[in-house]
Amino acid sequence: MLGLTSHNFLSAAAGIAMAVAVIRGFARRSAKTLGNFWVDLTRTTLWVLIPISLIFALVLVWDGVPDNLDPYVNATTLDGASQNDRAGSGRVAGGD
Numbered sequence: 001m002l003g004l005t006s007h008n009f010l011s012a013a014a015g016i017a018m019a020v021a022v023i024r025g026f027a028r029r030s031a032k033t034l035g036n037f038w039v040d041l042t043r044t045t046l047w048v049l050i051p052i053s054l055i056f057a058l059v060l061v062w063d064g065v066p067d068n069l070d071p072y073v074n075a076t077t078l079d080g081a082s083q084n085d086r087a088g089s090g091r092v093a094g095g096d
Helices: 002-027 037-063
Strands: 073-076 082-085
Touching: 002 037
Parallel strands: none
Antiparallel strands: 073 082
């Protein structure tokens, strides 16, 4: 999971850093350089992507989204019907 997460952050940061370099190239026509890619990559990751992901994670926690990788749970209700539910959803009978 750490490998996938780091790849997701770095690929998005690389795209944003390249877009910044293109915009910087159009804005500074007389400059000889476009800036440092690694500085842009680090700043994008630390100051843009991680805060956005933390805010989004807090929204998901507030909404009650489960944080596990378990499959759906098949339960039989008191009426005898079958019901598929998220694992760890925290619902109680009659809570709807």
